[in-house]
Amino acid sequence: MADRKRVILSVSPSFIVALAVTAVVLLLGYWSIDQADAQAGIAVTLLLYSALPVILVAWAAAWALGELYAVIRSRTRPATWRRRLALAVLVLIACFSLTAPIVVQVVRHGIRVSKASSRDRTPKEFDDLFRGAVARRDWRVLHQLAANTACPQGTLTDLASLAGEESASVRYRVAANPSTPPAVLHDLADDPHWVVRAYAARNPSTPWSDVLQLQKDPHERVRAIAAEHVRQRRPSREAGNGAPPPDR
Secondary structure, eight states: HHEEEEEHHHHHHHHHHHHHHHHHHHHHHHHHHHOOHHHHHHHHHHHHHHHHHHHHHOOOOOOHHHHHHHHHHHOOOOOTHHHHHHHHHHHHHHHHHHHHHHHHHHHHHHHHHHHHHHHHOOHHHHHOOOOOHHHHHHHHHHHHHHOOOOOOOHHHHHTTTTTGGGHHHHHHHHHHOOOHHHHHHHHHHOSSSSHHHHHHHHHHHSHHHHHHHHTOOOOHHHHHHHHHHHHHHHHHHHHHHTTTOOOO
């Protein structure tokens, strides 16, 4: 009985801390939603649901390791030492079983991101990365592909064709990429998202006629960037007897 009481007392403090952290985050989520900030409330609540398993697994693993250490270092063997040892080993196996697939997925994702940002890839490898990222909706890989200056023009064209508000972060990286073909930049100069048009206005590969047109853009920031681009390219116009720089 005394041994069981000691185990309970050693577990209780860490368990109480884990529950307290969970309760605080949960209350913050409810409070954010109650304050009509639905996005912040949802974000905090999702953070809770993501962090809670990590907290519980870490607590269980710490407890199991503590039990193993206590049993191994104990000079006397209490009557329940076999039960405690078996329970600790089972908890460690359960923690490993829960975390191993997650670790494997994180490592695989890191490898895909590294490949997407690498310059030493064949066009087929870039295309396979693009198709796999679209199928998995892996935005980080898509971002790396869109910003990679070694990405083939065909893959950049496919990246620029991704539609929707959520894909704007991919399209503006394509618009900022100096390797993007002028024909693709021509389409991006008319993108519904102003950030995409702004990066197209800044790209030196954007056709001259599109840069001039972007000076009349409805968004003030796009107009300012296009005007600055025109001022930077004006010396080349003067060097060419007033002729505008050719579209590339």
